Amino acid sequence: xxxxxxxxxxxxxxxxxxxxxxxxxxxxxxxxxxxxxxxxxxxxxxxxxxxxxxxxxxxxxxxxxxxxxxxxxxxxxxxxxxxxxxxxxxxxxxxxxxxxxxxxxxxxxxxxxxxxxxxxxxxxxxxxxxxxxxxxxxxxxxxxxxxxxxxxxxxxxxxxxxxxxxxxxxxxxxxxxxxxxxxxxxxxxxxxxxxxxxxxxxxxxxxxxxxxxxxxxxxxxxxxxxxxxxxxxxxxxxxxxxxxxxxxxxxxxxxxxxxxxxxxxxxxxxxxxxxxxxxxxxxxxxxxxxxxxxxxxxxxxxxxxxxxxxxxxxxxxxxxxxxxxxxxxxxxxxxxxxxxxxxxxxxxxxxxxxxxxxxxxxxxxxxxxxxxxxxxxxxxxxxxxxxxxxxxxxxxxxxxxxxxxxxxxxxxxxxxxx
Ligand code: SAJ
Numbered sequence: 001x002x003x004x005x006x007x008x009x010x011x012x013x014x015x016x017x018x019x020x021x022x023x024x025x026x027x028x029x030x031x032x033x034x035x036x037x038x039x040x041x042x043x044x045x046x047x048x049x050x051x052x053x054x055x056x057x058x059x060x061x062x063x064x065x066x067x068x069x070x071x072x073x074x075x076x077x078x079x080x081x082x083x084x085x086x087x088x089x090x091x092x093x094x095x096x097x098x099x100x101x102x103x104x105x106x107x108x109x110x111x112x113x114x115x116x117x118x119x120x121x122x123x124x125x126x127x128x129x130x131x132x133x134x135x136x137x138x139x140x141x142x143x144x145x146x147x148x149x150x151x152x153x154x155x156x157x158x159x160x161x162x163x164x165x166x167x168x169x170x171x172x173x174x175x176x177x178x179x180x181x182x183x184x185x186x187x188x189x190x191x192x193x194x195x196x197x198x199x200x201x202x203x204x205x206x207x208x209x210x211x212x213x214x215x216x217x218x219x220x221x222x223x224x225x226x227x228x229x230x231x232x233x234x235x236x237x238x239x240x241x242x243x244x245x246x247x248x249x250x251x252x253x254x255x256x257x258x259x260x261x262x263x264x265x266x267x268x269x270x271x272x273x274x275x276x277x278x279x280x281x282x283x284x285x286x287x288x289x290x291x292x293x294x295x296x297x298x299x300x301x302x303x304x305x306x307x308x309x310x311x312x313x314x315x316x317x318x319x320x321x322x323x324x325x326x327x328x329x330x331x332x333x334x335x336x337x338x339x340x341x342x343x344x345x346x347x348x349x350x351x352x353x354x355x356x357x358x359x360x361x362x363x364x365x366x367x368x369x370x371x372x373x374x375x376x377x378x379x380x381x382x383x384x385x386x387x388x389x390x391x392x393x394x395x396x397x398x399x400x401x402x403x404x405x406x407x408x409x410x411x412x413x414x415x416x417x418x
Pocket of ligand 1: 150247253
């Protein structure tokens with residue numbers, strides 16, 4: 001069976017590699033010639049544990065190759081980005097272009113699957129009409145389904161195989177055929193539904209997380225006001241069998257939680273009040289964090305601030321919608337301080353600012369701000385920080401530090417300053 005995966009990013013590339021590993025003959029397609037060249041050499045352009053080895057093996061075995069345009073196949077999987085525009089509405093350009101790129105190679109009996117995250121009703125109101133207008137009888141000679149990806153960066157290869165999948169076709173036959181495709185690869189359940197339910201399910205999963213993180217970020221602000229330790233409240237409340245408060249932090253980043261809720265608010269702006277408010281709380285967190293840093297730096301003229309962690313979350317190299325970048329922007333551009341950044345996972349190419357090594361960043365700093373829970377940050381040594389920094393003030397927005405060196409002043413977001 002031949003499978004063509006359109007879009008070789010964080011989702012498409014691992015998907016292509018896993019399908020190849022399960023015996024499919026896979027063609028990966030991307031508009032970026034550099035990406036194509038790298039993959040055909042057996043290398044990868046993104047950071048994901050286990051992917052380099054898996055991909056190299058599949059390329060060497062001849063089961064996976066990459067090209068700029070799609071070719072004839074049995075199944076097409078679309079995994080291109082759906083960004084939001086300035087009005088916080090889904091930009092479907094890439095998905096539409098991907099569908100258009102298939103038109104010259106589609107054949108009767110093909111299954112076309114959209115994995116990209118899309119607003120509710122997109123399959124029915126946008127994708128199906130595109131194919132119908134091209135002359136296809138969807139559900140009869142062409143099968144069309146939405147199968148949202150749900151993998152967690154950092155664990156993608158494991159989750160691609162073991163997570164349950166939701167498959168929603170635009171009609172019953174499409175659902176059945178698309179579900180069969182995933183059953184060749186997935187060890188979790190493949191749950192069948194219709195397209196619009198699959199679209200909404202995916203969005204609600206990420207919205208659930210966004211709203212719950214907003215609740216904890218609100219708790220942080222209430223706790224700061226009332227002199228309560230928010231982390232202790234979360235720890236104790238989570239002893240309750242039906243409570244699972246999330247972790248607060250400097251904001252919510254990544255291309256999923258910080259974006260997907262808008263796909264709901266765009267379609268039902270009046271009804272989605274809680275979702276909208278949660279988004280506001282989370283996207284305002286970098287401002288809240290910088291205000292606290294400014295408060296702490298009050299007595300220091302022109303402080304040097306070292307920001308640790310520009311990736312949107314721990315142990316990944318992805319900086320999309322990252323709270324760390326937002327904090328950098330406010331402190332360096334609006335406040336005008338000397339701000340330096342360090343992130344062992346992120347390459348300078350990905351951020352339009354210089355990144356320093358750990359020691360250079362800490363040297364003579366007046367404030368160290370932890371913005372991402374990268375594992376190496378949890379191992380920072382108190383004595384070293386005290387020796388290198390000019391003012392040994394540390395602000396931990398992720399609650400990961402265990403420092404108790406007497407010379408350090410360590411403050412955790414949402415914990416009263418003692
Ligand atoms: N975060 C918190 N507190 C928490 C958990 C996360 O502040 O308690 C922050 C993180 O630091 C990060 C952001 O939220 O900035 C998002 O991180 P994440 O680990 O929650 O999620 P993503 O964006 O890496 O992946 C999510 C996952 N969705 C769910 O868990 C419901 C993943 O399964 C999806 O496949 C992915 O979105 C996606 O592609 O939609």
